[in-house]
């Protein structure tokens with residue numbers, strides 16, 4: 218989820234991200250091709266790519282012949298393992314971790330069982346911190362000199378714009394600032410911690426996979442998942458559409474019977490009570 222850039226520094230950061238994204242998805246390509254695809258002026262693009270080259274994120278990929286009588290052009294490409302991040306999928310029983318580079322390629326992977334008591338976010342943060350620390354160390358060993366961009370968590374339950382998590386899976390009665398609990402334990406070394414709803418991220422992954430499959434992005438996509446709970450996500454024009462309350466496309470706690478059994482969320486007769494594996498068994 219992105220917000221509109223406001224200050225000149227925001228605009229610059231936004232444009233650097235656009236160029237880097239383009240080179241990551243479509244590189245190697247020339248400055249001219251990148252300018253045309255991103256809609257940036259040629260001069261701006263040259264300055265932005267010089268910045269990215271200076272940061273070690275982009276490099277010259279060699280000369281290719283220009284069309285007709287044109288001069289040979291220098292192609293640019295990203296340096297994928299200049300930046301790595303730790304991705305974590307959090308479930309009720311396990312933590313699935315992977316190191317991803319700038320191109321999205323996965324390196325070191327691990328899978329850790331955890332048994333954190335219901336209603337104790339601190340215990341989950343302890344287990345997460347240990348697993349993230351170990352994976353970040355593996356990332357540093359495998360990619361010497363890489364910048365660690367931080368940890369990205371896919372969590373079961375809605376996530377507010379401020380990064381607080383509602384999770385009945387973990388028996389939390391209210392929103393929990395899981396990112397802050399994790400940052401307290403990890404300190405500065407592991408970089409920033411970012412959280413998003415797991416079904417939203419799965420929706421975004423399906424959107425990207427469909428884009429590759431069809432050769433063009435679908436305009437929108439609705440995704441439903443059912444494992445422990447019932448979740449879902451909406452993607453519109455390439456972005457997660459979370460709605461005003463951060464729960465758009467999440468049908469699990471939609472009441473389907475107002476006189477139904479009580480749900481851990483505080484409501485009654487939620488869909489998750491009827492469709493989940495616990496209800497089934």
Ligand SMILES: [Zn+2]
Nearest residue numbers: 470480482487
């Ligand atoms: Zn509910």
